Amino acid sequence: MLRKLAAIFAFLLGIVPVSAMDGAAFNAIGYSPDSRYFAFQQYGIRDGSGFPYWDIFVIDLKADEWVKDTPVHVVLEEENAPIADARAKAAEAALPILKQLDVSTPAEVLAANPATEVVTDRNRITFDRWYIAGGSRPDSTGGDVIRHDLAVEAVERPPPKVCYPDDGPYYGFRLTIKDRAMNSSRVIHLDEAIPESRGCPLSYDLAAVVAPAGYPVTDRLVAIVGVYTKGFEGPDHRFIAVPFTISD
Amino acid sequence: MWPNASLAWLIVLTIQVLASPAHAADSANMTMIGYSQDFRYFAFEQFGIQDGSGYPYSEIFVIDLDNNEWVKGSPVRHVLEEDGATLGAAHSAAIARARPLMDALEITEPAMLLADLPATQVGLNRISVAFDQWYNSIAGPAAPQPDGSSSRLVLSIEAIDVPKTGACTTYDDPVKGFELSIKRHGNSEKTEIIHRDTSLPKSRGCPVAYDIAAVAAPAGEPESPTMVALIGVYTWGFEGQDRRYIAVPFK
Numbered sequence: 001m002l003r004k005l006a007a008i009f010a011f012l013l014g015i016v017p018v019s020a021m022d023g024a025a026f027n028a029i030g031y032s033p034d035s036r037y038f039a040f041q042q043y044g045i046r047d048g049s050g051f052p053y054w055d056i057f058v059i060d061l062k063a064d065e066w067v068k069d070t071p072v073h074v075v076l077e078e079e080n081a082p083i084a085d086a087r088a089k090a091a092e093a094a095l096p097i098l099k100q101l102d103v104s105t106p107a108e109v110l111a112a113n114p115a116t117e118v119v120t121d122r123n124r125i126t127f128d129r130w131y132i133a134g135g136s137r138p139d140s141t142g143g144d145v146i147r148h149d150l151a152v153e154a155v156e157r158p159p160p161k162v163c164y165p166d167d168g169p170y171y172g173f174r175l176t177i178k179d180r181a182m183n184s185s186r187v188i189h190l191d192e193a194i195p196e197s198r199g200c201p202l203s204y205d206l207a208a209v210v211a212p213a214g215y216p217v218t219d220r221l222v223a224i225v226g227v228y229t230k231g232f233e234g235p236d237h238r239f240i241a242v243p244f245t246i247s248d
Numbered sequence: 249m250w251p252n253a254s255l256a257w258l259i260v261l262t263i264q265v266l267a268s269p270a271h272a273a274d275s276a277n278m279t280m281i282g283y284s285q286d287f288r289y290f291a292f293e294q295f296g297i298q299d300g301s302g303y304p305y306s307e308i309f310v311i312d313l314d315n316n317e318w319v320k321g322s323p324v325r326h327v328l329e330e331d332g333a334t335l336g337a338a339h340s341a342a343i344a345r346a347r348p349l350m351d352a353l354e355i356t357e358p359a360m361l362l363a364d365l366p367a368t369q370v371g372l373n374r375i376s377v378a379f380d381q382w383y384n385s386i387a388g389p390a391a392p393q394p395d396g397s398s399s400r401l402v403l404s405i406e407a408i409d410v411p412k413t414g415a416c417t418t419y420d421d422p423v424k425g426f427e428l429s430i431k432r433h434g435n436s437e438k439t440e441i442i443h444r445d446t447s448l449p450k451s452r453g454c455p456v457a458y459d460i461a462a463v464a465a466p467a468g469e470p471e472s473p474t475m476v477a478l479i480g481v482y483t484w485g486f487e488g489q490d491r492r493y494i495a496v497p498f499k
Binding site: 082083105108109111112115117122125127131135137205214228235237 | 273274275277279295296297304334335336339340356357358360361362363364365366367368369370371374377378379380381382383384385386387388389390391392400457459467468480482485487488489490491
């Protein structure tokens with residue numbers, strides 16, 4: 001409660017209170033060996049209340065849907081509760097599922113733009129599937145270079161039932177992947193309507209691109225789309241996973 | 249099948265792997281394991297597929313942030329020198345070996361990345377990285393230009409000449425050390441030097457280049473006691489420049 005009051009006062013004074021950050025951290029847990037299942041977690045301190053939260057998502061990439069009994073959402077509704085305790089609780093709930101699906105292959109992050117990092121364009125990411133010696137530069141080329149552009153675009157959609165229409169407009173998103181070598185683009189996701197689970201989304205960005213580590217038998221990539229929804233003071237940042245494949 | 253403990257550790261980790269096909273040059277995966285309860289110790293993992301051999305490896309570093317040195321017993325390095333060994337197995341084995349040390353130091357506090365610059369992402373300025381120390385709950389994601397109340401920091405790295413010593417004397421290329429500096433918003437005139445090599449520690453190999461790979465901070469602990477800059481270190485491998493990481497603490 002004190003934190004909440006402090007947040008209100010800080011808001012009135014026009015300063016950014018450190019206790020009111022609510023840009024979730026993203027963290028890939030890994031894949032199943034056949035790359036069918038992918039798990040990630042998002043965590044942070046809730047805007048306003050100051051409560052720590054920890055969410056674990058397990059996705060069936062083939063079916064593009066959440067695995068039964070997931071996502072796991074944990075919020076510790078007590079003042080100054082440690083975030084490590086929220087993780088422990090979420091891990092306890094998710095472990096049987098992760099174990100059953102054998103989510104034991106680490107993920108590799110091909111590209112990432114945390115919300116705290118200054119980037120030129122939050123709605124576009126260009127990445128290579130494989131490491132080029134020295135690191136990817138705009139001009140770096142070579143026989144193995146397979147360069148891709150991922151782009152997210154907000155598209156206005158009718159307000160979800162749970163959202164105040166006057167606070168809108170609200171947006172779904174379109175996600176496009178472009179293969180530069182083939183010079184071909186395709187839409188990998190387009191919202192016809194805003195799903196209820198997403199809250200009241202105001203905008204989107206690209207948080208990361210993830211792939212299975214090592215030499216996967218089936219290469220299933222995941223675009224991590226950042227969703228900004230109306231929070232206590234300003235926009236809260238959470239994540240959605242969208243599976244896609246590339247040819248290589 | 250994985251033992252429960254290893255699986256639990258996967259949840260703890262931020263994982264980032266950059267491997268390439270056909271055993272070409274490799275850029276290690278980088279994983280933040282977290283901080284100790286008193287925020288004095290920090291652990292991270294790097295792993296991947298070895299350049300040349302194709303063997304999966306995992307290495308765990310535990311750093312004493314106060315003294316800026318490896319904790320005794322660290323790093324734990326594990327390579328699975330067998331055909332068909334998986335990264336998951338190497339990771340699992342290294343974690344199992346490092347676990348007693350991490351348990352003893354109570355490394356239980358999650359970390360988060362304030363900036364992340366994977367080697368496969370195109371178009372990044374890896375030499376100078378601007379980021380906010382915490383998410384701006386009113387304005388949202390980091391703006392190009394910081395406002396009055398911004399927690400904006402800019403980290404910059406520069407390769408510098410250092411004497412060639414030991415094994416590096418056989419190399420034709422010059423070997424490089426680095427200087428890492430920081431600028432704080434509202435104090436733009438002042439550049440503070442966080443780290444400057446005068447000589448190369450043996451453990452670093454013979455680096456030819458550096459970049460900034462990531463910036464880590466404790467999650468859920470906004471007045472972060474100590475942040476950690478993860479520096480990409482490039483050395484010649486079997487087929488090109490490999491990328492590994494070292495951690496540099498700063499406030």
